[in-house]
Amino acid sequence: MTDFPFSIVGFDLDGTLCDTAADLGNALNRTLEYAGRQTFPLDVVRRFIGGGSGQMLRNALAESGGYDEAEFKPLQDRLFTYYGEAIAVHSRLYPGGAEMLDALATRGVTVAVATNKREEFARQLLDELGLSPRFATIIGGDTLGPGKAKPAPDMLEEMITRCGGGRAAFVGDTTFDIGAARAAGLPVVAVSFGFHDLPPPLLGADAVIDHFDALVPTLTALG
Incomplete structure (x- = not known):
């Protein structure tokens, strides 16, 4: 044809x-829990996705109280670890x-x-x-x-x-x-x-x- x-x-x-969304959300919420932040339900996580996982994390940190760049990179590395461990579960x-x-x-x-x-x-x-x-x-x-x-x-x-x-x-x-x-x-x-x-x-x-x-x-x- x-x-x-x-x-x-x-x-x-x-x-x-x-x-x-579910696998990204699980990795994100595990990272937020590690940082002592609030976690988010899946419908909210969906709003954070679109610009890459780093942007997703920035959006979540901003909505859960803000952040500075010094804490961002270690949390991003942790997010990447969590996501790579369970990337295709759902x-x-x-x-x-x-x-x-x-x-x-x-x-x-x-x-x-x-x-x-x-x-x-x-x-x-x-x-x-x-x-x-x-x-x-x-x-x-x-x-x-x-x-x-x-x-x-x-x-x-x-x-x-x-x-x-x-x-x-x-x-x-x-x-x-x-x-x-x-x-x-x-x-x-x-x-x-x-x-x-x-x-x-x-x-x-x-x-x-x-x-x-x-x-x-x-x-x-x-x-």
Whole structure:
């Protein structure tokens, strides 16, 4: 099937491809308990996710009384340890995700992940879920160095280069994703089921989908 309008489709990871909130939340709350801070229920944790695990921790610390930079790095290291120990206990593809990836593959589309999650954790998660072989490249928030994570366009530009060039689109769930796609000049689809920092209709995406079975028709229409 060669009439599909995009040769590359990139995905954010947390809140877009996979619901990772429970595992992130468990690691975050273990870190907050260690620091003597209040913990947060899952619906609140979801609000903290989107800019990478470091930003998630900063959001939680700010909401639980503030912090200074001297205490941040040791707590971030502890968060990373906790998360790496239990990264895929509850995390799964969102409903329809496997079928959607299959549908793109049958159309000859190269798929990639561009996430503000650290690359080592993105790879570990996708490895443990058996998903890594599906993706041509996995780019994390630290892959390209400081200042290159979303909403900067660099990760998406690198994604296109690594995938061999061609017309690309991106799929995400936050302003980080939509901002990066806009800066890179790519069409962008938002998912309504992710970890939003704004209501989905206000994210500024070209389209919003409620289920992955709508992605291929939506990208076809955008093309």
